[in-house]
Amino acid sequence: MRGQEAGRRVDLILEQIETLPTLSAIAVRLLSITSDDEADVREVVRLVASDPALTTKLLRLCRSARGGIGRAITTVDRAVVMLGLDAVRSAILSIQVYETLSSASRDETDDKARVFDRPGFWRHSIAVAVACKLITEAHHEQARTRRSRCELPKGDEAYVAGLLHDLGKIALDVIMPKSFDRVVTLAEQYQVCMAEVERRVIGVDHHTAGKRLGEYWRLPHTLQDVMWMHGQPFDALPDLPHRNLVALVTTADLLVRRQHIGFSGNRMRGEDLDATCRECGLDPELVRGIVSKLHETSAEHASSIGLDDAPSQELFLASIGRANEALGRLNVLLEERSSLSMQQGKVIGAISDFNAAAAPGRSVIGTLGEVVRSATNLLGDGLYLMLYQSRRSDTWQVYQFSGDGRMLRNHDAVPPTGCKHLADLSDEGQVSMRTAAVLPWLTDYLGDAVDMRDVQLIPLCCAWGVAAVLVHDFGSGVQTYPQALLGAITTTWASAIAGAAQHAGAKSLGEQLVEANRVLAETQHKLTDARAMARLGEMAKGAAHEMNNPLTIISGRSQILVSRLAPGEGQEAAQAIVEQAHRLSDLITSLHLFADPPTPARHETDLRALITELAKDARRQFPDVKIVHDVPDDVGKVWIDPTQVSEVLAELIQNAGEAQPRSFVRVAVQADPLDGRLVIVVEDDGVGMDARCLEHAFDPFFSVKPAGRQAGLGLARAQRLIEGQGGTIELSSESGEGSTARIAIPHWRKDQSPHSAQDAA
Numbered sequence: 001m002r003g004q005e006a007g008r009r010v011d012l013i014l015e016q017i018e019t020l021p022t023l024s025a026i027a028v029r030l031l032s033i034t035s036d037d038e039a040d041v042r043e044v045v046r047l048v049a050s051d052p053a054l055t056t057k058l059l060r061l062c063r064s065a066r067g068g069i070g071r072a073i074t075t076v077d078r079a080v081v082m083l084g085l086d087a088v089r090s091a092i093l094s095i096q097v098y099e100t101l102s103s104a105s106r107d108e109t110d111d112k113a114r115v116f117d118r119p120g121f122w123r124h125s126i127a128v129a130v131a132c133k134l135i136t137e138a139h140h141e142q143a144r145t146r147r148s149r150c151e152l153p154k155g156d157e158a159y160v161a162g163l164l165h166d167l168g169k170i171a172l173d174v175i176m177p178k179s180f181d182r183v184v185t186l187a188e189q190y191q192v193c194m195a196e197v198e199r200r201v202i203g204v205d206h207h208t209a210g211k212r213l214g215e216y217w218r219l220p221h222t223l224q225d226v227m228w229m230h231g232q233p234f235d236a237l238p239d240l241p242h243r244n245l246v247a248l249v250t251t252a253d254l255l256v257r258r259q260h261i262g263f264s265g266n267r268m269r270g271e272d273l274d275a276t277c278r279e280c281g282l283d284p285e286l287v288r289g290i291v292s293k294l295h296e297t298s299a300e301h302a303s304s305i306g307l308d309d310a311p312s313q314e315l316f317l318a319s320i321g322r323a324n325e326a327l328g329r330l331n332v333l334l335e336e337r338s339s340l341s342m343q344q345g346k347v348i349g350a351i352s353d354f355n356a357a358a359a360p361g362r363s364v365i366g367t368l369g370e371v372v373r374s375a376t377n378l379l380g381d382g383l384y385l386m387l388y389q390s391r392r393s394d395t396w397q398v399y400q401f402s403g404d405g406r407m408l409r410n411h412d413a414v415p416p417t418g419c420k421h422l423a424d425l426s427d428e429g430q431v432s433m434r435t436a437a438v439l440p441w442l443t444d445y446l447g448d449a450v451d452m453r454d455v456q457l458i459p460l461c462c463a464w465g466v467a468a469v470l471v472h473d474f475g476s477g478v479q480t481y482p483q484a485l486l487g488a489i490t491t492t493w494a495s496a497i498a499g500a501a502q503h504a505g506a507k508s509l510g511e512q513l514v515e516a517n518r519v520l521a522e523t524q525h526k527l528t529d530a531r532a533m534a535r536l537g538e539m540a541k542g543a544a545h546e547m548n549n550p551l552t553i554i555s556g557r558s559q560i561l562v563s564r565l566a567p568g569e570g571q572e573a574a575q576a577i578v579e580q581a582h583r584l585s586d587l588i589t590s591l592h593l594f595a596d597p598p599t600p601a602r603h604e605t606d607l608r609a610l611i612t613e614l615a616k617d618a619r620r621q622f623p624d625v626k627i628v629h630d631v632p633d634d635v636g637k638v639w640i641d642p643t644q645v646s647e648v649l650a651e652l653i654q655n656a657g658e659a660q661p662r663s664f665v666r667v668a669v670q671a672d673p674l675d676g677r678l679v680i681v682v683e684d685d686g687v688g689m690d691a692r693c694l695e696h697a698f699d700p701f702f703s704v705k706p707a708g709r710q711a712g713l714g715l716a717r718a719q720r721l722i723e724g725q726g727g728t729i730e731l732s733s734e735s736g737e738g739s740t741a742r743i744a745i746p747h748w749r750k751d752q753s754p755h756s757a758q759d760a761a
Helices: 002-017 025-034 041-049 052-066 076-083 085-102 108-113 118-143 155-164 167-175 177-190 194-201 206-216 221-229 243-259 273-279 284-289 291-304 312-357 364-379 435-446 483-564 571-595 607-621 642-658 691-695 714-724 756-760
Strands: 384-388 396-401 407-413 456-462 465-472 603-606 627-630 637-640 665-671 678-684 728-734 738-745
Touching: 002 167, 002 206, 025 085, 041 076, 085 118, 085 155, 085 167, 118 155, 118 167, 118 243, 118 284, 118 291, 155 221, 155 243, 167 177, 167 206, 177 194, 194 206, 206 221, 221 243, 243 273, 243 284, 243 291, 273 284, 284 291, 312 364, 312 483, 364 384, 364 396, 364 407, 364 465, 364 483, 384 435, 456 483, 465 483, 483 571, 603 607, 603 642, 607 627, 607 637, 607 642, 607 665, 637 642, 642 665, 642 678, 642 714, 642 738, 691 728, 714 728
Parallel strands: 627 665
Antiparallel strands: 384 396, 384 465, 396 407, 456 465, 603 637, 665 678, 678 738, 728 738
16 A cells, blocks of 8 residues: 555656646747758747847857857847757757746845755756756867767757756756755765755655656657756666766766755765766766856856856855855765764664673563663763563562663662553653653662753663563763664664563463373373263162172172082082182172272271271281381371271381382371471382383272282272362382382361361261
8 A cells, every 4th residue: 555655656757747837838939940960040040039138138149159259149030040950949948948947046035045046057057057068069170189978969969858857856846946956965865866865854855757758749859859868877778879968968967066065955975977978988088178168158048048157266266166066065964974884883783782692581670780781881970770570460670780781770669650661651662651650660770869850761662562662860971872872772682672572471481381281191090080980880889789688699609509518518618608708799899899989988097006006907917017106196087088098098107018028117197398298108118010000000900919919999999089078099100129108198187177066077
């Protein structure tokens, strides 16, 4: 859309050119008549004689051109014969163009305030026309004695081309006077080509505007192309029949600008007159040789068209004055650019040093300190505060740093009224009016030693917004930098702060994500186990129900057989059936209890007494194993289901005793210092478990003991009983190093248990 709008703007500007005054009918007819080599001189005479004012100016031109002889010329026909048809056409066209565009003048009341010097422009254009004619005549004279690869038109045709080459500037000045004055000012300030500034400010340059004016006036295509393409390098010009004429105008324009005749507005640097001459086949010595005639002849032609009556000597002195003015402006510009270059070097060095010091992964506070250190090196010493606000916080953090980046103090502060976010202090990188509300608020942090009139706030902005605000008290003595240059370093600081904040946020988010993944994995594992246990429980309940009836019959009949059979007649086999039936009945009971564990019945329990009794039973079962227990006094009585906990501990102590401990089996009790849960640990230094055994330890029917020794439901049932009380049971083991079982039960104190009232009832 921006491209379409810009194109439409250019079209509107070019359309306005057609509102300019047109050339007079006499000038148009004269161009038509004289375009033919066999033009009728009598018709030219009649055409000029029809306009008394034009006749007067032609005779005046004739007298100035021929000195004393010209004073005898009193008629148009004699003037045409004396000057020649081409000279008459050039003179009349010059007069008509000047008068036509002068009639489209600006408001005279604004002339003193205008930047574009129209009289100076016309002097420049006439000087270029004169230079084109003088170079052409000298070139033709030289060509009589030696060959040249450059073919130039007649002198009067070159004169017209030089006169009209920059008419696009007048057109833009008439159409858009304020914008064109801005163009002239910028070209003067930065010493650059006007066309480049015109395209940036207006959208179209004077070359295009001149071509459109030539089309509107129906000038010959040769003149249109000169107005359009002059100023381009010779090699860049298209292969046109009048290519050398365009190059001639370019050379003459450069020569006149070097002599500072008139005002062109162009401040192009680095142009080489000799190189320009050689490109188009002109002799540089020949071109420089016309300078002696240029000032005097230009003054005569300016006077002939009614521009002014200044003698050539005054014109020469004015040219010297303009040259001195241009030299003075150039010196000022060089000083400004030298100062700017030094500032740019300091800022670039500060950016380089900051990037080298602000290592990736640095914390936000560390990055803020590095920003202050960089600011101190660049801007000077002073009091530095940094205002920072994290995205998840409604408060501001106020940090004070020393010049070397060390944090001196920090505060969490409620933002001032009307400034909830740091971004409220900035309006597209500039300090906003809300700053007035912040300055009184800052007095609590700046102290009495700081003059609030010297305090400045610099928002550090980047693509992510306002990353922080730098507060300093430099006052008028601070090293000043242009806003664009200061913006380069502040954007670098802001990007580093925002990057540190993003890194910190990503790090925190990563840690949260890891923790969430861990919890999710554990939850999924527990959910899978719960589903498997539920299915197994349903199967176990069904199996127990279906097997109990036939098992009861088997057990009863086998007992009858034992009572009826005599020893040696099968009584031993019948007894074996009885024993295995009882064993199977116990297994079915365990399956039933595993599938549908009983609801815990919590009571106040003396845990020390319970563990002491279990230890006695274990010593009788494992007389060669040292069994120790440790129950601290601060545990006291606990609110648990003693039967279920006793069954679980008995299973764990038995497993520890069967693990062939080298020195001990230890039962220890403590309250977890982190979450207050009751922790019971059973550990041994036996053979331990390998990874496979540890992974499947709580799986039903899993056992590493020989088949037939145990059903493998002990740990699975223990886990179900502990989970029924809201607790957990975990195993850790290393092969050859022993094993540790850890039980954790929450809400084990009566006054803390949510089940205490229900259990007591």
